[in-house]
Amino acid sequence: MTEKLFTPIDLGDLTLPNRVFMSPLTRNRATDGDNLPHELHQEYYAQRAGAGLIITEATQISPEGKGYAWTPGIHSDAQVAAWKKVTDAVHRKGGHIAMQLWHVGRISHTSMQPDGQDPVAPSAIAANAKTYDGKGFVETSKPRALETEEILRLLQDYRKAAENAKKAGFDAVEIHGANGYLIDQFLRESSNRRTDQYGGSVENRTRLLKEVIEVVTSVWEPKRVGVRFGPFSNANDVSDSDPMALFSKAYSIAEEAGLGFLDIIEGQTGGPRDADDEKLAELRKHFTGVYVANNGFDRALAIKRVESGKADAIAFGRPFIGNPDLVTRLEKNAPLNESNKETWYGGGAEGYTDYPTLEEERA
Ligand code: 8OZ
DSSP: OOOGGGSOEEETTEEESOSEEEOOOOOOOSOTTTOOOOHHHHHHHHHTTTSSSEEEEEEESSGGGOOSTTOOBSSSHHHHHHHHHHHHHHHHTTOOEEEEEEOOTTSSOGGGSGGGOOOEESSSOOOSOEEEOSSSEEEOOOOEEOOTTHHHHHHHHHHHHHHHHHHTTOSEEEEEOOTTSHHHHHHSTTTOOOOSTTSSSHHHHTHHHHHHHHHHHHHSOGGGEEEEEOTTOOTTTOOOSOHHHHHHHHHHHHHHTTOSEEEEEOSSTTSOOOOOHHHHHHHHTTOOSEEEEESSOOHHHHHHHHHTTSOSEEEESHHHHHOTTHHHHHHHTOOOOOOOGGGTSSOSSTTTTOOOOHHHHHO
């Protein structure tokens, strides 16, 4: 019997071969200065082409959207050309790949901002969070609040990035709406104290999300667009007094826009699987598209979750680092390699493209 996890799933007119997706994983290996993916990225993603859908590492939509050393961008022509080589490499292996569109907001440091400017955010409130500047971990800088008029420019940056992702040959895009980055900063009360139409009520705090979805779906067929949320995650110092009300609305916005998928971090990012299944199920009622569940899944739980219909697909993060052929291994119930944490962020081929497939291991 083939478990449902290993059966195809449609994303609009795209048929994905299985429901084991690769989560977006920041690996900090892009080139310095111009923020380009390169040969290693082509190899790394092509090795993982067996995933039902690869979602790329978070990729900044603009220079201002950057907050960490060596993360790639999708705002320059050189980046489009470099990513095209990555998508070509994945497609040659029969894979499918979506780009994650990212703006860090206040999770940045002036040293990584254009002209050393202050990072931008909904409100001028510093996060109690650290970032990595290439030399070490540093406190994030105090941001300045975006002017209402600047939101139009920000939306243009999202539009340009969405267009660039299309030019670069991606199959889909995922809007990063989680983990305390810009969109999440607008969503949550702790980081959004605005008094204009982007702050205050749930409707106002979800307005930026709605407008970003609008510009991205003006470029992409809505079924090829997804959003990542972490409804109960407090990563990067965000919180809200009523996540159920907030994320019911956020899911409804995705539903009304006809989006293809939601990629939900269940529980705390990178933390234990402490997810409240009842609340997650309650939220899910607001979205009828493909529901991708993420965070700390193992084989048994993933199979069970998809079999029960409580998720349509499962996104695996860490297991994909050490197991390029994760889908094959899960199908065969073969042992998984542990990945080396020391090489998760930054560096070269070591811990990136040198994990063996089952076949290579047995040879
Ligand atoms: C780990 C390190 C840096 C960034 C996220 C984009 O949490 C990230 C990230 C993860 O979504």
